[in-house]
Amino acid sequence: MIINASIDLELTQNSGQTSQPPWKKTNDSYSDLVYINNNPAIFNVMQSGKNIDFSYTGNVTEDAAVEKLKEIYDLDFDLNKFYRYLDSYDELKDMAKFCNGLRLFQAKDPFECVISSICSANNSIKRWTKSISDMKVKWGRNFNNHYSFPDVKIFNDLYLDDEEELFETNANKNNNLKACGVGYRAPYMRKASEIFTVEMDLSDIPKMSYDEAFETILEVPGVGPKVADCILLYGFGFRQAFPSDVWIKRIVSHLYFDGKDIKVEKVREFGMDEFGEYAGYVQLYMFHYARKSGLMERLK
DNA sequence: AACCAGGACTCTG
DNA sequence: CAGAGTCCTGGT
DSSP: OEEOOOOOHHHHHTSOOTTSOOOEEETTEEEEEEEETTEEEEEEEEEETTEEEEEEEESSOHHHHHHHHHHHHTTTSOHHHHHHHHHTSTTTTTHHHHSTTOOOOOOSSHHHHHHHHHHHTTSOHHHHHHHHHHHHHHHSOEETTEEOOOOHHHHHTOBSSHHHHHHHOSSOSSOBGGGGTOGGGHHHHHHHHHHHHHTOOGGGGGGSOHHHHHHHHHTSTTOOHHHHHHIIIIIHOOTTOOOOOHHHHHHHHHHHSTTOOOOHHHHHHHHHHHHGGGHHHHHHHHHHHHHHHSHHHHHO
């Protein structure tokens, strides 16, 4: 069925948002395993003009499936209104045309988003997406050749590296976190999953204010300000988050501060004050505008 | 083959 | 409290 909402699927899938790695691509369609009230379904999406051609299999109602699809691709977000907003500022004018149809790519699973975001720190998109995909194949549930992200309980029992694995058991090898190429982030990830079993419940986050959620998620090992904002934006839809890293710093500094070197922390405050509810989207569009327009090369 | 990029954390002053 | 050094891996 055609879902009437403009989006560029290719762009959105490959925009490096830390909710999840890109979905499995077969010919022109992307598919993945999605759970709706614990019922597995395979979602399949394809570009159809400006819209999405959506199909699914699984024991869920069409209404529930479409609703979930809208959540994941943020289809209720009014892109045209956002483009009018961008057009009204000299600094942001050019961005829409370089990123037309780019939308938030939101988490299917908040825990997957947390681990993906921790994994993305000090890392490349290519590398963290491969790590997460490897984890899914190793420890996720298999449903019609698609894999879920392993849940907290499973994650809790994982070994960190070959040594630990060998010491604990003489069974498999390469069945540990470091074998997924996460390096020194492995202990952060395991500690994080421990926290979610004993003292923090991810389902509480949506009930909090942005500030409270930010402070809470910062407590998780391996989560600093940038990663916290990624989790809040891509995992929980807090649009006022403005994830700030070196690239956003360079871009903001170039556009608004005459190239002056400013602290990443100041960039975050500036973005939140300046863009309000659009902060998350502006950050997304800035980054891709810089990539596609050649600005990134010039800022290096 | 030696270097570099990328955030969070830890240690130092 | 700010600034510097370190962590791992894939890429040049």
